[in-house]
Amino acid sequence: MRGVCFVRRIRRVASDRLTGVDAGPLLRIDGLTKRYPGVTALDDLSVDVPRGSTGLVGANGAGKSTMFRLLLGLAHPTKGKVEVSGIDVAEDPIEVRSRLGYMPEHDCLPLDQTAADVVSTFGELSGLPARAARQRASDILDLVGLDEARFRPIGGFSTGMRQRTKLAQALVGDPELVLLDEPTAGLDPLGREEMLSLVSRLGSFGISVLMATHLLDDVQQVCEHVVMIDAGKLVVSGGTASLLERTGLVTVDVGRHGQELVAGLVRAGLTATLTDDLVEATIDGDHQMDLLRDVIADLELPLFRLSTRLTSLDEVFLRRAGLVS
Amino acid sequence: MSTLAPPGGTGKGAVYDRGYRPYDGPRGRRGAATYALYKASMRRALGLRRSWRQKVAPFVLLGVVTIPAIVNVGIGYVTRDRLIDRIQIITYRNYVGVSSALLLFVALVAPDVICPDRRQRVLPLMFARPLLGTDYVVAKVGAITTIVFAFSFLPQVVLFVGNMLVSDSALDYFTGHLDVLWKVPSAVAILALYYAVIGCAIASLTDRRIVAGAAVIGLFLVTSISSGIIVGDWQFEGGSAGALLNVLALPLYLRDVVFLGHIDPDSPLNGVNGGGLLAAATYIVVLGTGMVILWGRYRWVER
Numbered sequence: 001m002r003g004v005c006f007v008r009r010i011r012r013v014a015s016d017r018l019t020g021v022d023a024g025p026l027l028r029i030d031g032l033t034k035r036y037p038g039v040t041a042l043d044d045l046s047v048d049v050p051r052g053s054t055g056l057v058g059a060n061g062a063g064k065s066t067m068f069r070l071l072l073g074l075a076h077p078t079k080g081k082v083e084v085s086g087i088d089v090a091e092d093p094i095e096v097r098s099r100l101g102y103m104p105e106h107d108c109l110p111l112d113q114t115a116a117d118v119v120s121t122f123g124e125l126s127g128l129p130a131r132a133a134r135q136r137a138s139d140i141l142d143l144v145g146l147d148e149a150r151f152r153p154i155g156g157f158s159t160g161m162r163q164r165t166k167l168a169q170a171l172v173g174d175p176e177l178v179l180l181d182e183p184t185a186g187l188d189p190l191g192r193e194e195m196l197s198l199v200s201r202l203g204s205f206g207i208s209v210l211m212a213t214h215l216l217d218d219v220q221q222v223c224e225h226v227v228m229i230d231a232g233k234l235v236v237s238g239g240t241a242s243l244l245e246r247t248g249l250v251t252v253d254v255g256r257h258g259q260e261l262v263a264g265l266v267r268a269g270l271t272a273t274l275t276d277d278l279v280e281a282t283i284d285g286d287h288q289m290d291l292l293r294d295v296i297a298d299l300e301l302p303l304f305r306l307s308t309r310l311t312s313l314d315e316v317f318l319r320r321a322g323l324v325s
Numbered sequence: 326m327s328t329l330a331p332p333g334g335t336g337k338g339a340v341y342d343r344g345y346r347p348y349d350g351p352r353g354r355r356g357a358a359t360y361a362l363y364k365a366s367m368r369r370a371l372g373l374r375r376s377w378r379q380k381v382a383p384f385v386l387l388g389v390v391t392i393p394a395i396v397n398v399g400i401g402y403v404t405r406d407r408l409i410d411r412i413q414i415i416t417y418r419n420y421v422g423v424s425s426a427l428l429l430f431v432a433l434v435a436p437d438v439i440c441p442d443r444r445q446r447v448l449p450l451m452f453a454r455p456l457l458g459t460d461y462v463v464a465k466v467g468a469i470t471t472i473v474f475a476f477s478f479l480p481q482v483v484l485f486v487g488n489m490l491v492s493d494s495a496l497d498y499f500t501g502h503l504d505v506l507w508k509v510p511s512a513v514a515i516l517a518l519y520y521a522v523i524g525c526a527i528a529s530l531t532d533r534r535i536v537a538g539a540a541v542i543g544l545f546l547v548t549s550i551s552s553g554i555i556v557g558d559w560q561f562e563g564g565s566a567g568a569l570l571n572v573l574a575l576p577l578y579l580r581d582v583v584f585l586g587h588i589d590p591d592s593p594l595n596g597v598n599g600g601g602l603l604a605a606a607t608y609i610v611v612l613g614t615g616m617v618i619l620w621g622r623y624r625w626v627e628r
Contacts, residue, residue: 072452072453074449074452074453094354094355094455094457095455097453097454097455097456098352098354098454098455100453101453102449102450102453104446104449104450106446107445107446108445108446108447108449108450109445109447110441110442110445110447111445112375112441113374113375114374117374121361121365122450122454124357124358124361124364124365125358125361125362125451125454125455125456126352126358126454126455127352127353127354127357127358127454127455128348128350128352128353129350129351129353129357130361130364132348132350133361136348139345139346140345143344143345169450173348173454174347174348201345205344205345205347206347
């Protein structure tokens with residue numbers, strides 16, 4: 001076959017990936033330890049990561065990048081093992097790499113080449129035939145919003161465009177899991193929103209995401225699961241929603257009648273304040289929630305939104321890591 | 326693929342959201358990745374898909390090394406009906422020596438193919454693919470070797486075909502020079518692999534192209550001068566094994582072995598016992614050292 005030994009691999013179709021037919025965890029990390037001279041980057045870390053989007057959270061130097069290197073088989077663990085889709089990385093790193101896409105944090109693109117050439121070449125390096133790689137490079141660059149710029153040298157790209165190109169090269173091989181290392185680093189607020197929007201769409205394509213970041217807002221926005229590590233040790237892992245705890249604060253939007261509602265709640269014996277046209281009331285138990293509902297009904301106020309305010313992931317991380325009481 | 330039609334639109338136009346299409350076609354592994362890197366390195370070395378400035382150096386050099394063949398064939402054509410001995414400016418063996426001018430090409434191109442990968446930190450992206458350090462080395466050295474071989478071999482083809490066409494009998498010329506058909510490719514391959522390994526090995530030690538290029542040229546200059554000093558006036562005093570220190574001339578000794586079956590009497594290695602074997606051994610040592618450097622530099626996975 002044109003001198004190239006192609007391996008016809010029976011892959012999971014997109015529907016299987018979307019429905020999670022393979023019920024096992026996508027990543028199984030068991031007693032993973034990585035020591036460098038004088039430094040323990042990862043210390044007996046055990047965690048299962050399900051399919052979907054997962055945030056790998058930790059401060060700088062927590063061991064996130066080391067974990068990526070171990071997942072890619074670019075470093076060998078001192079102890080323990082890592083499995084990707086049931087394949088031991090130490091036993092078959094090539095097979096594991098053919099299932100992964102990787103977007104590093106740092107600049108990593110050849111600046112004198114066009115985005116189309118770079119993404120197409122990385123498609124071929126992922127094992128795609130040349131024609132398929134060119135076609136997919138065009139499709140993926142279109143997907144990340146670089147269809148107009150794909151024939152321009154990357155050296156002339158803005159930071160946001162370079163980040164999109166990095167994401168495109170990670171996706172061009174149609175990976176099962178894409179590793180994103182700080183994908184919003186260096187982006188302005190608009191660029192950050194666009195990148196997070198792209199990342200959140202990957203799940204609908206059947207591509208799982210492991211996003212390393214220290215920006216917990218990013219994780220809260222796009223990830224269904226979160227793994228928090230600190231100094232190489234696991235702090236906590238679980239569903240993002242399940243980790244967020246109720247604070248006892250309820251936010252109520254009654255349009256221009258906020259002042260009226262605050263007065264009514266205070267008369268009813270509740271504590272309430274008005275902030276940016278939103279009423280924030282302290283609620284303790286179902287009885288007080290019923291009282292809040294009755295006050296709004298009695299005053300015949302229009303109710304646009306009523307939501308329970310949750311703790312942020314920052315608060316969860318700091319508390320679980322023992323950094324605050 | 327979904328179609329997004331504007332509300333109340335005329336129905337004549339539509340925006341297609343192509344979305345994302347999973348790939349379930351054939352997929353290669355290490356071999357395919359190595360071949361892809363080999364092709365990409367070839368394109369880069371030849372300046373293909375790059376600005377015209379990047380194409381100038383390789384093709385000017387190809388033109389320069391082809392000139393002797395064209396001149397030789399031209400003279401042969403002009404003097405074809407004269408009753409004098411056919412003038413031959415250059416022999417096939419000498420022409421391999423002309424190809425050492427491609428050292429300049431290697432000094433220019435090897436750093437360009439190797440250094441930016443490290444300087445622009447592209448290596449982690451490459452090794453996140455089904456590619457090992459060995460595959461990387463094979464692809465890069467293979468690409469440079471192929472180009473140097475092609476640039477050395479093509480002028481020889483021009484010379485051979487031209488000589489054949491201007492000879493009195495093309496068939497006689499062809500049958501009379503059958504040995505050239507294996508000697509030239511062999512000698513040229515020895516030269517191409519040698520230059521490619523040395524160029525790539527030196528380039529792998531730095532991420533600055535200018536430093537790598539200067540180091541390649543410097544190595545050849547310094548060793549040839551040093552060797553010249555050690556060997557002295559070999560035409561009168563006889564050759565010496567010190568000639569083997571001349572890294573530039575080393576593949577030419579092997580060329581002589583290929584063409585003549587022994588070391589050329591007019592070479593500074595003449596008179597050295599087992600000179601051919603010594604040259605071959607030194608060649609292997611130099612190549613081996615280059616490959617060890619390359620594998621050491623791209624043994625990306627920790628042990």
